[in-house]
Amino acid sequence: MSTAASPQASDADCSPVVVMGVSGCGKSTVGKRLADYLGAAFVEGDGLHSPANVAKMRSGIPLDDADRGPWVDDIGALLARERTVVVSCSALKRSYRDRLRAVAGRPITFVFLQGSRAALAARMGERSGDYMPLSLLDSQLATLELPSGEADVVTIEIDQSPERIVALAMNNLAIRWGRSTTEETTGGK
Template sequence: MGVAGCGKSSLGSGVAQVLQLPLVEGDDFHSPESRQKMSQGIALTDADRAGWLDRLGEQLRQQPGGIVLTCSALKQAYRDRLRLASPGLRFAFLQISREDAQARVGSRDAHFFSTTLVDSQFATLQDPSGEPGVLTLDAAKPLPQLQAEVAAWMTHKELT
């Protein structure tokens, strides 16, 4: 989880491979209306995200053996809603600077997310550090290192 450009998709893909779990890209579950808004640089509201969170919660419920889900989950209320769908859910929080996120989003080819929304993502973000089941990671670290850290953390039975 984290803001746009933090590396959720790249990390999620690698972790899913290592843990041999299905990968679910949260962006694939946004409504056409929300995707249109984001492509126009219009930030989503809580109401816009409600159906999206419901669809992601259903994905979690349908995979009781576990999945790797990439999802911004910017607010604690969003994370709590997902936790209700999947008790014991863990979040790997990719912490990134505003400048690095902006640069990464700006370098994407053919993505619906407008670079103008990075600031709104940071404004919406409620840092999950200290919440149960959250691992905070430095998104600037090399991807293989991040994958190894998350995979090791996920193999532990208790939430830390």
């Protein structure tokens, strides 16, 4: 992948990255790979849910704003304190994204992974051991407020390989952070 920005970026020239979207879009897969390329920590946002939230989702009960509020605040606090980090977080509503921005207190770049319901359902059906059942996909899609007009959001369609998605994300991040998009991922500038 020689068209992506170089990894090990200095903390001064990149913002935290939130890989967002509904369940099944590939947030964890893409987030881990982005973090590797950037030399950043990766945090699985779902791991920050309270036990009560996890139990609710396992039971097929959608989370509401009251459930998600403390979780969004915890992720925002993480974005504020970690210098270089990539976090997976659904960030389904504009109000959640705005809250992440406010709590972080610094610029964030969102990578929105967008896909059709059919593609998302197929991906969720292939998973094992995940506490998010397929039955909650429709509630997530209903809750999702597309990030149209949000300048700090990069939208990438999921109907391509994870490698291609990461390459597109890296190129968009490089442009946003003022770097060349032809740098080698081996660290050369």
